[in-house]
Amino acid sequence: MKNLLYATDFSENSIPAFHFASMLSERLKAKLHVLHVYDMKATFISTVSLTYGKREEIMYKEQLEKLEDFCKKNYGSELPNYMNLMVHEHGISAVGILDKVESLNADLILLGTKGSSVIKDLIIGSTATSLINNSYIPVLAVPNEYKSKPIDKIIYATAFEEADILAVRRLVEFAKPFDAEIKLVHVSTKNEYAGEDQMAWFRDMLEQKVAYKNISCDLRFSDDIFNTLYNYFMEEDAGIIAMLERESPGFFKGLWHKDTVKRMKLQLDRPLLSFHKKYLIQE
Known part of the structure; x- marks a missing residue:
């Protein structure tokens, strides 16, 4: 097991899964790909004056910066070498995650079980369930209040x-x-x-x-x-x-x-x- 894929929506409830993914990567000596899937159409709905290419460029940079801030806040200012940050645009989170599973040849998906609002609860809930139903690699869902510890x-x-x-x-x-x-x-x-x-x-x-x-x-x-x-x-x-x-x-x-x-x-x-x-x- 050499490639782990952790997906986050930046919510507080995704943090325990991030800590668990980091712990597991360190123990397995595996690469940890930290992924955020975003929907550009929903975010840029009012910026009609920008070209699609420019919107795409701005959004990608903003989301990658948010992901880096999220990781540094919850891990530390110096991120480990085994951690690889990436963002991916797709209107359906589960499909976007599975896209990356394929391209990275990932061995395991990790994610939290809840988001930070009613809407996000529905999104991450349906995302986790969709991945359990459709992913050809194992899916590890981490509860929002779980405290990471070695697996005995x-x-x-x-x-x-x-x-x-x-x-x-x-x-x-x-x-x-x-x-x-x-x-x-x-x-x-x-x-x-x-x-x-x-x-x-x-x-x-x-x-x-x-x-x-x-x-x-x-x-x-x-x-x-x-x-x-x-x-x-x-x-x-x-x-x-x-x-x-x-x-x-x-x-x-x-x-x-x-x-x-x-x-x-x-x-x-x-x-x-x-x-x-x-x-x-x-x-």
Whole structure:
């Protein structure tokens, strides 16, 4: 994991994600691309006397200066060499971010979960949800009041699928630099067949396919999957909560419906890491 992409809207609520991105970049020894996506049409609506090229030039310079001020204010006057600042014009924030994912060959997107006003709340909320649904690389959403700290534990909710093995492999990239525990949890309902047997099978698969020893598994029994998982996440106090965005019908069809994922994102008070099943399988 060598290229991290952090996106900001300059709001106060995006600062914790900036601190987390900086901490993660330092520990992973990765390049951190700090991005602001702006909409020139909305900003320059009244400056009709300027040519489009001039407006474009002025806006680019202004936004880059704002980004530099934001970073220096929240990191320090001397920005580290691993930090690369950039701005990009696009009317839709999520599409602009994905443009840069492609051109930078980024490995991870980081962003905050709220903006600084009602309008920005809607924008950044829809941006985070759109990225979770459409990004082919993992998305890490950091809550607006989160205080960054070294990662000592990562919890991942598993459905005992092959894609879960692929997701755990990716989690190892986060865990290794911190020597963190990866804890897998599964909630078994009364209608599910042989949850304990499936867990035993999944453990065997992990031992064969994942070269990381600090992994443990936990099994809970409940028909209320969402709240059981949520309570488990809170009890365990993990540094990162991880999930897989699933498309096909099955055990987690209701749990990982996009509205429920958004609900989890809004309720959790720690970073939420999302992988998309479709893109994991295509790798």
